[in-house]
Amino acid sequence: MNENTTEPHHYLPEALRALRRARGWSLDRAALETGVSKAMLGQIERGESSPTIATLWKIASGFHVSLSAFLGPVPEGGEAGTVFRQAAALRHQPGTDGMLVAPLFPYEARFGYELFELTLPPGYVRESEAHEPGVTETVIVLAGAMEVLTDGGWNRLTVGEAVRFPADRPHGYRNRGAAPAVFHNLIHYRSPGAC
Numbered sequence: 001m002n003e004n005t006t007e008p009h010h011y012l013p014e015a016l017r018a019l020r021r022a023r024g025w026s027l028d029r030a031a032l033e034t035g036v037s038k039a040m041l042g043q044i045e046r047g048e049s050s051p052t053i054a055t056l057w058k059i060a061s062g063f064h065v066s067l068s069a070f071l072g073p074v075p076e077g078g079e080a081g082t083v084f085r086q087a088a089a090l091r092h093q094p095g096t097d098g099m100l101v102a103p104l105f106p107y108e109a110r111f112g113y114e115l116f117e118l119t120l121p122p123g124y125v126r127e128s129e130a131h132e133p134g135v136t137e138t139v140i141v142l143a144g145a146m147e148v149l150t151d152g153g154w155n156r157l158t159v160g161e162a163v164r165f166p167a168d169r170p171h172g173y174r175n176r177g178a179a180p181a182v183f184h185n186l187i188h189y190r191s192p193g194a195c
């Protein structure tokens with residue numbers, strides 16, 4: 001997609017280590033809270049292993065933080081608080097499962113949401129565990145076609161179609177087409193400050 005897609009992860013190892021230290025959690029404790037093995041967590045912190053997006057989400061949920069906390073720094077606004085972002089410059093592959101992620105607007109407590117542009121390669125399937133209580137997601141398809149799992153069924157969406165669903169229960173995303181599916185994913189957390 002762009003030159004950033006193959007770059008190794010620089011931000012994640014330090015972000016995870018800093019967060020774990022801030023909590024005062026040992027690797028054992030972090031493994032217990034996230035359901036990700038101590039060995040894997042250690043490898044991620046040392047930059048020796050890139051997790052899948054599913055594993056990243058497990059870590060984020062276990063620490064009760066947003067996904068974007070692991071993807072890059074929060075952008076600073078100008079004097080007016082206006083922030084311009086460019087998906088093409090932010091798009092990268094943070095996990096090993098082929099999903100491209102552009103963290104357009106990372107989570108900030110005062111806003112209570114994070115907004116991603118996500119790209120699913122053909123054949124991509126991801127079923128997600130429930131997020132924190134009260135989390136909702138909005139999906140808006142920008143290119144290609146995809147299916148969203150909600151209320152126990154897969155729903156097909158094409159360009160210009162959108163869905164908002166409760167994400168505090170199992171849900172999923174898949175691309176059964178031959179072309180990449182690109183969509184905006186807005187994740188809204190119920191209570192600002194809770195994450």
Ligand code: MN
Nearest residue numbers: 128131137167
């Ligand atoms: Mn989700």
